[in-house]
Amino acid sequence: GQQLNQSPQSMFIQEGEDVSMNCTSSSIFNTWLWYKQDPGEGPVLLIALYKAGELTSNGRLTAQFGITRKDSFLNISASIPSDVGIYFCAGHMNRDDKIIFGKGTRLHILP
C-alpha cells in the first residue's frame, strides 16, 4: 500500500534558525498537505499543494510539491517559540482516495 516517510522524526533547533522537513512517498501523489499539531489539540492545516512544482508560502512557512510528485518539503524561516509542535505531511493520489499521513516531525526550540 501507499506509504509516507517523513523526516526527521524530531528536531532540536535554536530560536531564530530555519527549519526544513520533508516527506517522500512510494507512490505518486496529486495532493500534498502539511499540518501542525499543538499539544492537546487536533492537527491544523498549514498549507495545501495541488500541482507538481507548486511552491506556496504561509507567512514564515514555505512548502513545495516535488516535481516527481513523490515528495514534498516544508521550510520554516526564523523559528520562534510558538513553532514548537508536531508537523505532519499528508497526501493522496486521487481525490477520492483516503488521505494518508506521515508519522510526524516533532520540533523543539531551545531558548
Add this chain to the structure above:
Amino acid sequence: NAGVTQTPKFQVLKTGQSMTLQCAQDMNHNSMYWYRQDPGMGLRLIYYSASEGTTDKGEVPNGYNVSRLNKREFSLRLESAAPSQTSVYFCASSEATSSGNTIYFGEGSWLTVV
C-alpha cells in the same frame, strides 16, 4: 464556524465497558474519518465514510464500529473497551474539489481504558 466537533473531550473507561464517541461537522462535507493517535505511530485511520450511508475499514478497525448517522454525524463505538484502545481519537471531514482533497480535524478525544 465550528468546523468539526467531537465529544467527549476526555473519558476514562474500565476494561469491557462500551462507549460512543460523537462527531459532527458543519461544513457540508461528504467524507468523514476517525483516526487514533499514539506516541510514535502518527495518525492511523480506523474507519472512514466517503458519503452518507457508506462506511469502510481503515488501517486499524478491529474493536471498533462506526455509524454514519447522516451527512453531518459520524460516530465511533467501542463495544468492549480494552487497554490497547487507550489513545487520542480524532474525527475529521473532507471534501473533494477540482483542486484536490483537504481534511479538517476536530480537537481530539482523550480516552483511557483501565
